[in-house]
Amino acid sequence: MFYFRLxxxxxxxxxxxxxxxxxxxxxxxxxxxxxxxxxxCSATYSSNNPHLIYAVSSKGKITxxxxxxxxxxxxxxxxxxxxxxxxxxxxxxxxxxxxxxxTVAKIDGKFRSWRSVRADGTILIADGKFPASGNxxxxxxxxxx
Numbered sequence: 179m180f181y182f183r184l185x186x187x188x189x190x191x192x193x194x195x196x197x198x199x200x201x202x203x204x205x206x207x208x209x210x211x212x213x214x215x216x217x218x219c220s221a222t223y224s225s226n227n228p229h230l231i232y233a234v235s236s237k238g239k240i241t242x243x244x245x246x247x248x249x250x251x252x253x254x255x256x257x258x259x260x261x262x263x264x265x266x267x268x269x270x271x272x273x274x275x276x277x278x279x280x281t282v283a284k285i286d287g288k289f290r291s292w293r294s295v296r297a298d299g300t301i302l303i304a305d306g307k308f309p310a311s312g313n314x315x316x317x318x319x320x321x322x323x
Contacts (some may be wrong), residue, residue: 219321
């Protein structure tokens with residue numbers, strides 16, 4: 179009986195998985211970030227004008243692709259979208275060095291990284307600022323393309 183329940187549970191997880199992914203895409207679209215966001219959409223990406231592309235990969239996973247400069251460019255798997263309020267979205271991301279929990283705030287129609295925490299508890303961004311310097315994070319606008 180135990181093995182039957184375990185099999186039913188495992189089967190349920192298989193079928194529920196894609197629903198969570200669809201839900202994550204829906205939340206990202208609802209928040210307004212699906213597609214391209216940039217500091218200035220009319221200019222090409224650069225160190226002073228990073229572009230982020232939120233998309234679904236060919237494997238069905240949501241990715242955040244950074245276009246900034248060759249040393250930092252990359253695509254990262256994001257998941258577990260959570261609306262923390264009408265203008266706050268939180269998600270988990272597999273970064274270069276660790277797992278991250280990232281909170282994005284929508285302020286005056288633009289998007290800012292509001293909080294970023296590594297799995298080990300290291301705070302990279304707090305209250306929209308980099309703790310080491312106190313400098314604010316940049317604001318991204320939604321691009322038409």
